[in-house]
Amino acid sequence: MSQASVRAFAPGRVNLIGEHTDYNDGLCLPFAIERGVTVSAEPLPGGDQIEAHALDLSEHDSFPLAAGLRPPERARDGWRPFVRGAIAELRGAGVEPPPCRVEIEGDLPRGAGLASSAALSVALCMALCAVAGAETLERLALARLCSRIENDWSGRETGLLDQLASLYGQARRAVRIDMRGPELRPVELDLAGHVLVTLDSGASRSLAGSGYNERRRECRRAAAALGLDSLRDAPAEALVRLPEPLRRRVRHVLSENERVDAAVAALGRGDLAEVGRLLDASHRSLRDDYEVSVPEVERAVTACKAAGALGARILGGGFGGSVLAFFPPGAEPPPGSVVVEPALGARLLTI
Numbered sequence: 001m002s003q004a005s006v007r008a009f010a011p012g013r014v015n016l017i018g019e020h021t022d023y024n025d026g027l028c029l030p031f032a033i034e035r036g037v038t039v040s041a042e043p044l045p046g047g048d049q050i051e052a053h054a055l056d057l058s059e060h061d062s063f064p065l066a067a068g069l070r071p072p073e074r075a076r077d078g079w080r081p082f083v084r085g086a087i088a089e090l091r092g093a094g095v096e097p098p099p100c101r102v103e104i105e106g107d108l109p110r111g112a113g114l115a116s117s118a119a120l121s122v123a124l125c126m127a128l129c130a131v132a133g134a135e136t137l138e139r140l141a142l143a144r145l146c147s148r149i150e151n152d153w154s155g156r157e158t159g160l161l162d163q164l165a166s167l168y169g170q171a172r173r174a175v176r177i178d179m180r181g182p183e184l185r186p187v188e189l190d191l192a193g194h195v196l197v198t199l200d201s202g203a204s205r206s207l208a209g210s211g212y213n214e215r216r217r218e219c220r221r222a223a224a225a226l227g228l229d230s231l232r233d234a235p236a237e238a239l240v241r242l243p244e245p246l247r248r249r250v251r252h253v254l255s256e257n258e259r260v261d262a263a264v265a266a267l268g269r270g271d272l273a274e275v276g277r278l279l280d281a282s283h284r285s286l287r288d289d290y291e292v293s294v295p296e297v298e299r300a301v302t303a304c305k306a307a308g309a310l311g312a313r314i315l316g317g318g319f320g321g322s323v324l325a326f327f328p329p330g331a332e333p334p335p336g337s338v339v340v341e342p343a344l345g346a347r348l349l350t351i
């Protein structure tokens, strides 16, 4: 039976380290943050449509529920494909959202590398399951479903990192994700008075239009050239067999996987200076080997280092977006920096 009005919240994420490894079956270390997307859904008795409202943008969309929904032929920017994709993918999973009014709002900047699109799809699906009177899907299945919305309906060939981070967030902890499986393990984030901040570079990015999908293609080509299913298994000696730029791309993936476990170990022994060095090394690798940085991001990294950051690096998919920086106690991060801390994952809210 469908419900009265329901509300769901899904957070964005920060990835401490382990970038562009998720779609290579690799390792990452994200945490959910406080800011996110809230979706409310209210049945429209007697109606036959979904009426969706993106409140922050003052934009609307509506479509008949009876219509067979199909993914668009070409990648579409914006929030609308997510609503259609959520309805269609949930139906495929046996959940039948009723005609309803959906309202979307949030405090997560879009295009800033904080996983606003994953937060949107997770909050949408949770609210639509609830308004359908269905149990929310099991979290891993929901993460995969949300990733299909992003891949097939919005044209962004992203991995599972953002959805898992949004769904499995815990206070005071990051989560080490081994995408093979995937296997998730909480990691205490005891920063002893240090702070992590994000600083928006000002260069907004659209994943679909950016080089992100191209990097994915390069990884597939490199794996095929090495006769592997995934770059996770690439032996370091095999790099010499690859032409450039594939050699550099694989070198990033392999070294970044190592940095994730080095960061987990450094956190475990309270060696926060080493965490900073690893963030710097990750940035160099993302800039030089993976080539996902842009001048605005370099300026933001330089500003953070000049302000005394122990480490600073580009965050998320790259080609713009935010920088993540790690400051010791007493330092003054550059103006515009926002402190980020691990927070609870996606959930239904009481009205």
Ligand code: GLA
Binding pocket: 015, 018, 019, 020, 021, 022, 023, 115, 158, 159, 160, 161, 162, 316, 317, 318
């Ligand atoms: C984006 C994608 C993720 C991941 C990161 C890079 O955030 O959505 O799947 O690939 O980029 O680590």
